[in-house]
Amino acid sequence: MTNARMSRFGLRAAAALTLAFIYVPLFVILLYAFNERRTQSWPIQGWTLDWFSKALDNPGVREALLTSLKAAAGATVIALVLEPSATIDVGEAVIALVRVEAFPATTV
Numbered sequence: 177m178t179n180a181r182m183s184r185f186g187l188r189a190a191a192a193l194t195l196a197f198i199y200v201p202l203f204v205i206l207l208y209a210f211n212e213r214r215t216q217s218w219p220i221q222g223w224t225l226d227w228f229s230k231a232l233d234n235p236g237v238r239e240a241l242l243t244s245l246k247a248a249a250g251a252t253v254i255a256l257v258l259e260p261s262a263t264i265d266v267g268e269a270v271i272a273l274v275r276v277e278a279f280p281a282t283t284v
Contacts, residue, residue, distance in 0.1 A: 212222030
């Protein structure tokens with residue numbers, strides 16, 4: 177293998193391992209959320225949605241969910257307000273960079 181191919185393979189392998197490190201535990205927790213038994217065991221014996229109704233009956237969980245939704249809505253509004261000006265600034269910077277490269281000062 178060439179050096180470039182080995183580097184590309186190494187980067188892809190590192191990316192795959194990083195994604196697996198992040199998503200495999202989340203997938204296991206998701207599976208346990210539907211577990212019928214009160215204690216966690218493997219393999220899962222049965223499936224249920226009862227834990228979700230019990231969680232939503234808890235006022236602390238409902239309050240936390242509402243707080244998360246408010247934070248998400250606020251972040252969305254801030255992003256929608258700031259995004260157009262950031263786009264304009266980046267566009268102006270790119271245009272200025274293109275002008276400098278197209279007409280360098282040393283050619284005058």
